[in-house]
Amino acid sequence: MRIIQQAIFIFLLIILLAAIPSILIVNPYELNIYLDFSQLGHLYGQFMKELASGSLGTYQLGDQVRFISADIKSNFLISLFTLLIGVLSAVVIGLLFGIFLSRFIVTRFFNMLLNILSTIPDFILIVFSLVLAIKIYEVSGVRVISLRPDGGALNIWYPMVLTAIAPTLYMFKLLAVQYYQTSGEDYIRTAVSKGMRVNYINFQHVYKNIEPFIIADLTKVVSLAIGNLFIIEYLLNVPGITKFIFQSNQFQPITIGLFSMLLISLIVYFSIRLVLYIFKRGFIYE
């Protein structure tokens, strides 16, 4: 029941958002802002007609009008892989350094680094790493990134790393706090007094009790990654799904783009759930 409600809310939100550029009107003479809903029915009708006829419609790229269906597949896959790798690395690095390795002195240094980085807003990190990549090229002549959409792997790998930064930092912080709080509980004391090893306690007692928090915050992590993905694809000129959203103000491409984004985030969410499930089955219940 709740899932259906959620789906309806998201659906409404998306079609409303996509329509805003067409219905929000600024009167340049009297300088007031008003909403013009008269176009709304027409827009939705057009959209439905387009879908019913089996095509996804067109979008404008510079001067040329292109079919969305011709380009959407490759763009979709690029965004999907970027997001999937970003969120996956967030969960893996968060778990490793937040829980399982955090007690060692060697990793203490890495934790400090993550802590410092997490106080810096994501977009500043993105701009700085962009500057860094350009400086590396200037100094050493090694081309780290390519801003050409057809640059291949050179165009893709840097955005993947940048997308991973923000969710990783968030996940690490969350897990560090949860780990610290959980380790003060009484059942940990019982386990310690029984003489169990720290690793065993981490897997059997700590992880099992922290997993609900990870799952609860997974939507937040995915949303964080999406927010950054939009900016990164825009700044680094990646041919991802956001092309449809930022290139034009038309209703059709924006709606298609937002719905594909939703699909991507669902795929990512469920694959992470699957990974966590396999981890639990494989390592904890053996």
Add this chain to the structure above:
Amino acid sequence: MNRLFSINYSLYTGILLTAILIFLAIFGPSMAPHTLTETLRTSYENGTILAPPLPPFTSKEFLLGTDRSGYDILSMILYGIRYTLFISFAVTLIKMTTGSLIGLYVGTWKKTPQLLEAFENAWSYVPLFLILYFFLGPITFAENADPNVLVFYFIIVASIVSIPSIVSSVRKKSKEISTSTFIEAARLLGANRHRLVWRHIFPQLKESLLVMFILEIVQVIALMGQLALMNIFIGGTIYRRDSQIYLSITKEISGLVGAARGNIYSDTTYILYIPLILLLIITSSFSLLANGLKNRFQSTYQRTPWVKTGFEPRVRPVRKVMKKSE
């Protein structure tokens, strides 16, 4: 030596930096060496040509240099910093008061409405900056609009848009506390809902709400920065078609970053660095403040872990000393 380690450095640095920032926000424009419309006149001094864009620390009059059109960067920053601080504070104040009020009361309900939960979840999926992008996109380029109206509009929209996430996190905390036994005892003794919320739940939450407030200020600044990268500057964007440049009307710091973004690819990167570093200082001073407060509260209230976690705070707990009853 242990004493030196156990000082809460981040709290004191945070307080100091925030105080400096507030001072600059109040007295900034009166300290600015130039007005916003004065430009550097190209001149010939001692065999060198002074012409915009001027790198920082080359001229005494233009200490931090000028941008491509010859406007003084230091003055722009001093004029803009009050907008950044005021806007982020106003947005946070509105969303935190509304969000915590709703969250505190809804948390004491027996059952959370399914509709509310579904709405919160749906809302948390969509990045906030995207919602604001669509709302502000058509408006920010409006010519000859009053910047104050646009700032006001941003404050209202940004606060409303981010209320659901605050409600959700405060509601969960309040719910957790309202299941504890002392709440049940208070309820049995006849406390009504207002008393429960303000005498029993709120005092438990006030520390974490304070930390959340400061962290939310950083979030708002980050939101403004993300929008600025999309050429949406708070208070309006001027778009010059002939040279394709975007300018911030209010000179708000994240707007300056967004306006100078194109300089990444040229040798005038300092035009970008100066506002970016300032923005970094602003956000990190708030983060330090929040972190310092968190350290203090954590060391005071947290139970000691039974296994080695690597996250133990070094700060000494501050205990309230109760007066001895005579």
